[in-house]
Amino acid sequence: MDYLDELKKIVGVEGYVDDAAALEPYLREWRGRYTSDVPIVLLPSSTRQVAQLVSVCAARSIGVIPQGGNTGLVGGSVVHGGRAQVLVNLRRLDRIREVSADGEFMIAEAGCVLAALQEAAEEVDRVLGLSLSAEGSCRIGGNLATDAGGLNVLRYGTARHQVLGLEVVLADGRIWNGLRTLRKNTAGYDLRGLFVGSEGTLGIITAAALRLYPRPSDLATGLVALDSPAEAIPLLGSLRSRLADDLVAYELVTDATLELVLRNIPDTRTPFDDRYKAYALVENASHNPGGARSALEQALEAALGGGLIRDAVIATSGEQRRALWRLRHSISDAQTREGASIKHDISLPIERIPAFMDDCESRIRAMLPDVRFIVFGHVGDGSLHYNLTVPENMDSESFRAKEPELSRMVFDRVHAYGGSFSAEHGVGLLRRPELRRYVDGVEIDLMRRIKQALDPHGILNPGKVL
Amino acid sequence: MDYLDELKKIVGVEGYVDDAAALEPYLREWRGRYTSDVPIVLLPSSTRQVAQLVSVCAARSIGVIPQGGNTGLVGGSVVHGGRAQVLVNLRRLDRIREVSADGEFMIAEAGCVLAALQEAAEEVDRVLGLSLSAEGSCRIGGNLATDAGGLNVLRYGTARHQVLGLEVVLADGRIWNGLRTLRKNTAGYDLRGLFVGSEGTLGIITAAALRLYPRPSDLATGLVALDSPAEAIPLLGSLRSRLADDLVAYELVTDATLELVLRNIPDTRTPFDDRYKAYALVENASHNPGGARSALEQALEAALGGGLIRDAVIATSGEQRRALWRLRHSISDAQTREGASIKHDISLPIERIPAFMDDCESRIRAMLPDVRFIVFGHVGDGSLHYNLTVPENMDSESFRAKEPELSRMVFDRVHAYGGSFSAEHGVGLLRRPELRRYVDGVEIDLMRRIKQALDPHGILNPGKVL
Numbered sequence: 050m051d052y053l054d055e056l057k058k059i060v061g062v063e064g065y066v067d068d069a070a071a072l073e074p075y076l077r078e079w080r081g082r083y084t085s086d087v088p089i090v091l092l093p094s095s096t097r098q099v100a101q102l103v104s105v106c107a108a109r110s111i112g113v114i115p116q117g118g119n120t121g122l123v124g125g126s127v128v129h130g131g132r133a134q135v136l137v138n139l140r141r142l143d144r145i146r147e148v149s150a151d152g153e154f155m156i157a158e159a160g161c162v163l164a165a166l167q168e169a170a171e172e173v174d175r176v177l178g179l180s181l182s183a184e185g186s187c188r189i190g191g192n193l194a195t196d197a198g199g200l201n202v203l204r205y206g207t208a209r210h211q212v213l214g215l216e217v218v219l220a221d222g223r224i225w226n227g228l229r230t231l232r233k234n235t236a237g238y239d240l241r242g243l244f245v246g247s248e249g250t251l252g253i254i255t256a257a258a259l260r261l262y263p264r265p266s267d268l269a270t271g272l273v274a275l276d277s278p279a280e281a282i283p284l285l286g287s288l289r290s291r292l293a294d295d296l297v298a299y300e301l302v303t304d305a306t307l308e309l310v311l312r313n314i315p316d317t318r319t320p321f322d323d324r325y326k327a328y329a330l331v332e333n334a335s336h337n338p339g340g341a342r343s344a345l346e347q348a349l350e351a352a353l354g355g356g357l358i359r360d361a362v363i364a365t366s367g368e369q370r371r372a373l374w375r376l377r378h379s380i381s382d383a384q385t386r387e388g389a390s391i392k393h394d395i396s397l398p399i400e401r402i403p404a405f406m407d408d409c410e411s412r413i414r415a416m417l418p419d420v421r422f423i424v425f426g427h428v429g430d431g432s433l434h435y436n437l438t439v440p441e442n443m444d445s446e447s448f449r450a451k452e453p454e455l456s457r458m459v460f461d462r463v464h465a466y467g468g469s470f471s472a473e474h475g476v477g478l479l480r481r482p483e484l485r486r487y488v489d490g491v492e493i494d495l496m497r498r499i500k501q502a503l504d505p506h507g508i509l510n511p512g513k514v515l
Numbered sequence: 516m517d518y519l520d521e522l523k524k525i526v527g528v529e530g531y532v533d534d535a536a537a538l539e540p541y542l543r544e545w546r547g548r549y550t551s552d553v554p555i556v557l558l559p560s561s562t563r564q565v566a567q568l569v570s571v572c573a574a575r576s577i578g579v580i581p582q583g584g585n586t587g588l589v590g591g592s593v594v595h596g597g598r599a600q601v602l603v604n605l606r607r608l609d610r611i612r613e614v615s616a617d618g619e620f621m622i623a624e625a626g627c628v629l630a631a632l633q634e635a636a637e638e639v640d641r642v643l644g645l646s647l648s649a650e651g652s653c654r655i656g657g658n659l660a661t662d663a664g665g666l667n668v669l670r671y672g673t674a675r676h677q678v679l680g681l682e683v684v685l686a687d688g689r690i691w692n693g694l695r696t697l698r699k700n701t702a703g704y705d706l707r708g709l710f711v712g713s714e715g716t717l718g719i720i721t722a723a724a725l726r727l728y729p730r731p732s733d734l735a736t737g738l739v740a741l742d743s744p745a746e747a748i749p750l751l752g753s754l755r756s757r758l759a760d761d762l763v764a765y766e767l768v769t770d771a772t773l774e775l776v777l778r779n780i781p782d783t784r785t786p787f788d789d790r791y792k793a794y795a796l797v798e799n800a801s802h803n804p805g806g807a808r809s810a811l812e813q814a815l816e817a818a819l820g821g822g823l824i825r826d827a828v829i830a831t832s833g834e835q836r837r838a839l840w841r842l843r844h845s846i847s848d849a850q851t852r853e854g855a856s857i858k859h860d861i862s863l864p865i866e867r868i869p870a871f872m873d874d875c876e877s878r879i880r881a882m883l884p885d886v887r888f889i890v891f892g893h894v895g896d897g898s899l900h901y902n903l904t905v906p907e908n909m910d911s912e913s914f915r916a917k918e919p920e921l922s923r924m925v926f927d928r929v930h931a932y933g934g935s936f937s938a939e940h941g942v943g944l945l946r947r948p949e950l951r952r953y954v955d956g957v958e959i960d961l962m963r964r965i966k967q968a969l970d971p972h973g974i975l976n977p978g979k980v981l
Contacts, residue, residue, distance in 0.1 A: 151752050152866040174756070198699045207699055210676070225957045232896040233664045233673055233862045234935040235712055237942060237950055237980055238962045242708030246701055263759040286617050290640070293729040293802045294760060336759045337810070344803075396699045400618040430698040469700040476703060484703055491691045495969070496704045502968035503961070514703055 052109050053089055056135065059101045064092050064141070075119060075136055078127060083478070085128035087114070087136045094141040096158075096216060096224060096255040102137060103253065103508075104222030112511040113137055115249035117159065117191025120183040122394075123477030125195060125248050129512035139190050142255060145169050153261045154213055154230045159190025159254050166259070175261035178205025182378065190254050196246035198473030203429035204297040204334075205262065207473070209245045214258035217244050220251075220504035230258045243499065248475055249510040251503045265297075265334035269341035270370045271349065274325035274360040278303050279403030281329050281428050284357050288331065291348040295341070298332035299429025300377050306425045309438075310376055313383040317376060320362045320369075329428075330377050380425055380434075387438050389445040390423065391452050395463045396432040396472035409462040413437065416458065417451060432472035435459060460487065476514045484514070518575050519555055522601065525567045530558045530607070541585060541602055544593060549944070551594035553580070553602045560607040562624075562682060562690060562721040568603060569719065569974075570688030578977040579603055581715035583625065583657025586649040588860075589943030591661060591714050595978035605656050608721060611635050619727045620679055620696045625656025625720050632725070641727035644671025648844065656720050662712035664939030669895035670763040670800075671728065673939070675711045680724035683710050686717075686970035696724045709965065714941055715976040717969045731763075731800035735807035736836045737815065740791035740826040744769050745869030747795050747894055750823050754797065757814040761807070764798035765895025766843050772891045775904075776842055779849040783842055786828045786835075795894075796843050846891055846900075853904050855911040856889065857918050861929045862898040862938035875928040879903065882924065883917060898938035901925060926953065942980045950980070 050058075057065055066072055067089045075090045077083075093099045106113045112134035116126040119138075128134050142158040145166070149155070150173035157166050163177075163184040170177040179192060181199030191197075193215075197208040205211070214229035227241060244252050275281060281301045288296050304326050310317050333348075335341035342363060349361045364370040384390050397405050410422060419440035426434040437455055439448040460470045460483055470483040485493070493515070500507075500515055516524075523531055532538055533555045541556045543549075559565045572579045578600035582592040585604075594600050608624040611632070615621070616639035623632050629650040636643040645658060647665030657663075659681075663674040671677070680695040693707060710718050741747060747767045754762050770792050776783050799814075801807035808829060815827045830836040850856050863871050876888060885906035892900040903921055905914040926936045926949055936949040951959070959981070966973075966981055 149864075149866055151748070152864050153755070154864075196701050196705070198701075202699060209705065219957070219961075223957050225961060226955065227958065229933065229935070230864045231862045231933075231935055231938075232865070233668060233893075233898045233938040235662050235664075235939055235941045236935045236937045236946070237954055237958070238717070238965060239662070239675065239708050239712050240958065240961055240965075242705050243965075246705050251704070263755050265759070282617070289619070289729050291802060293731070295802075336757060336761075396697045398615075398618050398620075398696045399698070400615055427699075432699045467695065467697075469695070469697055469702045471702045472697075472699040473701055475701045480702070488703055489692065491685070491689050492693065492703070492706065495685075495691060495706055498968040499704060499706075499709075499965065502964040 052105060052111060055105050056089065056091055056102055059098055059105070060091055060093050064094060064098070066090050066092070075116065075138055076127070078124060079120065080122055083124045083127040087128055087134055090136045090138055092138055092141050096142065096218065099137065099218045099253060099255055100222050100224050103218050103220070106135065107221050107506065107508055110506060110508060111135060112508050114510055115139065115194065115253045117188035117194070118162065118183065118186045120187040121191065121195065121477065122474045123479040125475055125477035125513055127478065129478055132511060134511060137253065139255070140188065146256065148173055150175055152230055154258050155261060156228060156256060156258045157189055158256045159188065161189050163187050163189055163192060170261050171264060174264050176264040177259060178211050178262055179208055189257060193245050193254050193257055194247065194249050195475040198427065198430070198432065200298050200427060202427060203299055204294050209242060211259045212241050212245055212257055213260055215241050215244055215254055216256040217252040217254050220506070220509050225252070228256060228258050248477065248513050250500060250514050251509065253509070263336065265336055266338050267335045267341040269333045269345040269363055270373055271331050271345055271361055271363040272320055272373050273329040273331060273349065273358050274321055275327040275329060275358055276325065278327040278406055278424065280357065281327060282399060282402055284329060284352055285399070285429055287352050287355065287357055288348050291351065292333055292344060295334050295344065296331065296429070297334045298330065300330040300426065301428035302328045302330060302377060302425045303422065305421060306380055306423050307376065309383040309387055309423060310379045313386040314379040317379060321360055325359055330373060384423055384436065384438060389439040389448050391437045391455055393435040393456065393459050394472050394474040395435050395459070395468055395470060397463065397466055397468035399431040401466045402428065402431065405462060405466040405468070409459060412458055412462065413455060416455065419443070478513060481514070518571060518577060521571050522555065522557055522568055525564055525571070526557055526559050530560060530564070532556050532558070541582065541604055542593070544590060545586065546588055549590045549593040553594055553600055556602045556604055558604055558607050562608065562684065565603065565684045565719060565721055566688050566690050569684050569686070572601065573687050573972065573974055576972060576974060577601060578974050580976055581605065581660065581719045583654035583660070584628065584649065584652045586653040587657065587661065587943060588940045589945040591941055591943035591979055593944065595944055598977060600977060603719065605721070606654065612722065614639055616641055618696055620724050621727060622694060622722060622724045623655055624722045625654065627655050629653050629655055629658060636727050637730060640730050642730045643725060644677050644728055645674055655723060659711050659720050659723055660713065660715050661941040664893065664896070664898065666764050666893060668893060669765055670760050675708060677725045678707050678711055678723055679726055681707050681710055681720055682722040683718040683720050686972070686975050691718070694722060694724050714943065714979050716966060716980050717975065719975070729802065731802055732804050733801040733807040735799045735811040735829055736839055737797050737811055737827055737829040738786055738839050739795040739797060739815065739824050740787055741793040741795060741824060742791065744793040744872055744890065746823065747793060748865060748868055750795060750818055751865070751895055753818050753821065753823055754814050757817065758799055758810060761800050761810065762797065762895070763800045764796065766796040766892065767894040768794045768796060768843060768891045769888065771887060772846055772889050773842065775849040775853055775889060776845045779852040780845040783845060787826055791825055796839060850889055850902065850904060855905040855914050857903045857921055859901040859922065859925050860938050860940040861901050861925070861934055861936060863929065863932055863934035865897040867932045868894065868897065871928060871932040871934070875925060878924055878928065879921060882921065885909070944979060947980070
């Protein structure tokens with residue numbers, strides 16, 4: 050039997066698409082950087098089907114590209130290389146198998162949309178520690194495969210830190226059932242962390258046991274005006290000392306970034322009378338009703354007294370809160386409307402961010418004086434979206450031509466300050482050259498050995514990461 | 516040159532011991548279960564020396580047993596098997612390389628005593644999230660190699676969760692420098708988690724970058740009287756809902772366990788007029804001065820009102836706090852004085868603990884009616900020290916003879932309830948039979964592949980774990 054027929058037989062008529070129009074949404078990365086081609090996209094509806102599909106592919110040395118919500122940004126689920134490949138999309142594995150309020154966990158299949166899991170947690174008065182812009186369409190399997198970050202990392206950690214257990218289909222089609230919910234377990238090597246963040250190259254995550262947390266009863270959101278982006282770092286320290294892990298979000302927005310939003314997005318406004326060099330969007334949670342606001346007020350008053358900040362507002366209604374977050378969430382959209390951008394998803398040791406920003410900006414300005422720095426992001430966990438937007442007087446093509454040297458400079462500086470060229474977007478195809486350049490040979494050798502050990506024939510997500 | 520001479524030359528005259536009397540403390544596990552023999556204990560003073568030692572051993576296929584404070588309980592750093600082996604103790608790698616309050620991290624060498632790191636964190640008004648009974652003598656390298664747990668896991672997670680980065684000497688003597696301090700990094704596979712908990716069988720951890728947390732300004736400690744050990748679980752849920760992660764410790768002590776302490780340890784007393792079936796020792800932390808006590812009081816009043824608890828006291832002085840903790844910390848000592856015990860370090864899904872305890876106790880009683888159940892531990896994170904003490908009318912030898920069948924019953928029940936036969940003590944030599952019995956073949960195969968990939972000649976800690 051032809052391998053395509055064999056695969057179709059496993060999943061049944063509702064379990065695949067193979068005509069060009071139906072394939073297109075699976076093959077096009079949404080930012081438009083990659084498109085690719087496969088003869089079939091398989092849509093298995095159970096872990097067993099995934100295992101059977103991989104078994105068939107393993108026997109015939111067909112590459113298997115796993116995919117979730119297809120919201121990635123680095124070419125992590127597109128075709129690469131010449132070998133025959135199929136794409137396995139996990140959206141039909143979308144059952145929540147168990148939610149336990151007392152046990153503070155849920156067991157969810159890989160195809161569950163992140164927002165649906167957040168809602169299921171809230172229904173039992175618990176909260177899932179993962180939140181990101183794409184949460185309405187990204188799927189938990191992809192979040193785990195890429196170790197997604199997002200908005201609440203400073204409080205709850207990245208996707209990795211939510212994982213109590215995993216179910217994984219291995220490169221030879223066997224199923225590893227590691228769906229434990231234990232908080233402590235020293236029975237042998239911990240394999241969970243290896244699959245998380247390996248971008249589908251070591252195994253296909255089909256389900257996960259995820260930690261839940263007590264749900265805060267109260268939330269206070271504020272916007273803080275600063276004298277410079279660098280001031281965001283001492284302010285973070287000051288707020289952490291007083292609010293500790295109740296500080297659940299801490300986002301930096303520079304004034305140039307705010308300007309872009311105000312100019313391009315209707316019905317946005319700054320809550321301040323004056324303009325400042327930078328802003329921090331902060332969110333404080335509390336388990337005492339009313340406690341979040343008063344604690345945030347006191348912490349910001351102390352910061353004002355200490356000269357750390359210039360001004361601050363705290364939202365007094367849900368509407369005001371949404372308006373503040375809208376300033377942050379509209380940035381990507383506003384940026385698109387301003388023309389070409391060169392984007393960098395970087396992370397740094399938090400205390401070195403001010404020095405990095407000064408150093409990197411002056412070097413980039415020496416290369417292209419009028420480039421616009423659109424810098425923002427989850428600075429509370431040391432990550433920045435460090436984006437360069439085309440100068441107003443320059444055409445996109447000339448600007449794009451400078452991408453290699455500009456990005457090289459940014460990443461070189463990131464590396465010099467002990468940072469990473471990929472904070473939360475992963476490696477995929479896009480950042481493989483950076484992996485080779487900035488990660489040392491011993492570490493890459495270890496990664497290769499592990500890939501060889503778990504996927505000796507290289508059938509899982511060929512050409513990604515390594 | 517003889518390999519012993521070659522090794523001695525690397526570390527110099529102060530870097531080894533090789534006479535019988537000096538070797539003894541390194542070769543005897545403190546609980547007395549294991550003693551072993553090597554021709555030399557090496558005491559390198561730098562990562563480079565560790566790497567050189569391993570290179571020499573790799574070239575000659577000599578086994579290398581890494582050791583920290585030698586406080587383990589499962590034969591993790593004793594000699595096993597017939598091949599030539601040396602022991603490498605890391606106590607001289609005891610420098611704290613960096614402490615950053617703003618960056619909330621410290622970089623410490625493997626030989627640092629845990630308590631010294633806790634103090635260094637407190638000096639900069641931060642706290643390290645790891646605390647355990649052996650903290651005055653255990654060393655951080657061993658804590659990480661075994662993924663140590665301890666008292667604060669429900670708040671901060673196990674040793675694994677404290678790790679931002681690692682420096683590791685590999686099986687061929689190369690050094691992996693993964694000493695990053697980043698909160699987000701998706702640049703390739705995450706190797707950190709593999710070395711943590713692998714008990715020195717995949718690499719020798721020589722240094723680690725560890726997370727620090729804001730230091731709570733206030734602590735409240737209480738003892739709560741319960742109608743049964745099972746009641747500890749709904750109480751935990753109730754306290755978590757109100758105190759969330761401010762609840763930093765939650766220890767169960769059954770009345771039989773308390774009785775043992777009161778009878779054997781001078782100057783111990785219960786703060787209650789009556790005796791109850793079980794007690795929970797709870798500790799609440801706050802970043803608001805005075806906040807810890809009032810929040811704990813409110814949470815306990817609500818629990819009292821809801822019929823979840825019978826009585827409660829909160830310490831009003833440091834002395835009272837120490838007296839409460841002394842009841843908990845004296846248990847092992849008290850148990851030793853009562854004669855032979857068969858100990859089990861188990862973990863369970865938290866919500867299933869009551870059912871497990873009922874089921875397991877009735878089955879064990881059917882086997883040995885008068886056995887004394889000394890059950891206590893970090894129930895807040897689902898782990899229990901589930902110990903069986905010799906019946907008063909039975910001799911130790913007859914009791915010991917029953918260990919295989921009694922332990923088998925306990926571990927079978929643990930497995931049936933989705934738990935682990937090793938919560939925090941590891942596998943070492945002692946629990947290898949349980950690893951083979953309770954961990955499924957796919958998982959063991961994955962572990963073997965990884966061992967083969969990272970230590971193909973099997974020189975690191977021979978015979979442990981697998």
